[in-house]
Amino acid sequence: MAEPALSIRGLTKIYGNGFHALKGIDLDVAQGDFFALLGPNGAGKSTTLGIVCSLVQKTAGKVSVFGVDIDKDFARAKYHLGVVPQEFNFNQFEKVEDIIHAQAGYYGMPMREAKPRAERLLKDLGLWDKRKGSARMLSGGMKRRLMIARALMHRPKLLILDEPTAGVDIELRRSMWDYMRRINREEGTTIILTTHYLEEAESLCRNIAIINHGEIVQNTSVRGLLAQLNTETFLLDLARPVDKPPVIEGFEVQQVESNQLAISVKRGQKLNDAFTQLTEQGLSVVSMRNRANRLEEMFVSMVEDANGGGARVPPVRQIDSGEVAAKVETSHTGTGGRR
């Protein structure tokens, strides 16, 4: 196989204040991959990507981009990279098209080539009408798309997206996903993204790494990860409130609200068995959804494992507490029922 699009070995970062943000991580992203880097707030995702694109100075370790060691020829490595950072980083007072054209210029692209390219990207990303306005007049979602257009100007082979869809509405997010899928598939652009919307990782990415406290705790394919998922939790809305949770043979049941139960279903167990028992006890279920996105559940358990929490899949109550869970809750938006 060709060399990986991104290869990271023993990457360590200690910030100026002594904070140990990365503790020697290893990571490979194959050419053409669509790769997710997940982790709770402060895990070290942006730090990792920042080092790759020269915004952060590494403390130790090796990084190469398409086989080019950044210590040897950073300029050549950078040429392959397109970067969409987590925070807005364009001059708010400049015109949209000026921002895009200037970026092309920094990569040595002549204006006669930059103009049509900019037109295409701005049209693709729904910003063409805004091109003459100054960037501060864009909405938050438009600003993100501006950064995506900017990153694609020089046709990078590796696109790095740090929370590209943060603050983007559901409909737009889906159209951005389609767009990213398209450039991954049609142009063969390797894409690495970080996100807190686990649904995003699940529906877009082939491979995934989970990082926590500056360490990679899992690095596998999305499918492989889901296959590891042993338990799923469902929320059942009852027709009538109950005083205490019913006992259902073989299943762990908890009462969430007076008329809502949470039930954990292990792999191999049949949901039918639970329903049969509920019916026998005279309880009727009016609606059902899964507690969280499947990957979210996986993610929570993995991070808690790494934090020294015991159970692989935590009991329902634990999900409601803690920073990670809080984050996962917000990412639940738009996940609908079981998919």
Place this chain on the structure above:
Amino acid sequence: MSPMQIAIALWTLVVKEIKRFTRIWPQTLLPPSITMTMYFIIFGSLIGSRIGHMDGFSYMDFIVPGLIMMAVITNSYSNVASSFFSNKFQRSVEEMMVSPMPNWVILAGFVIGGMVRGLGVGLIVTLVSLLFTRLSVQHPLLTVGVVVLTAALFSIGGFINALLANKFDDISIVPTFVLTPLTYLGGVFYSISLLPGLWQGVSMLNPILYMVNVFRYGFLGVSDIPVGLAMAAIVAFIVVLFGVALWMLERGQGIRS
């Protein structure tokens, strides 16, 4: 990057810098023109007529070169300092950092932008001065040479200031507490031959004195100090400061954590 690509990158940056200060001309081009016109009216015409001659020239003719130089110095410096700092502040410096553009191109782009602003304002001031006096230039090449080098030197200075600055106040400290006093004491308004011996010696430690004097020599043909030495010193300063600025950029000082 190929030389062609580097040229495009540099051109992009320079054009962007020029666009910036022309877009906000009421903040960048207008105020220095007004201030300098005031100086010409008050010091040159009104008071100057009472002062009589300085080094054998009318007071107006004596201060014109100094005032042009003063405008060039402050405008080159503050253009680069505020432009680069606001790029840092708005994080748009990251656009340059992630690109394959070499650091020297980034530095040169900002410096050339600052020079264009400084020299542009200098030209405006020169044109304004023509309303008050007839300028004659004794050594045109030297005059242009020294003003261009001075603009370069202070643009680099502004760049270093911006790299070190953490807040907007930090970019006004040097102009207020260093550049302005040194310029006033650099013989813009008087010939140092008027000073007692001790203060003449102290004045010789002021680098701006040399630039003003060489520039005035270009116009009038008289100088308090040796011209060749002064030019060599300016060039040496430029080389050293450019090296320092580049070294700071390579280290990511103030821009990379």
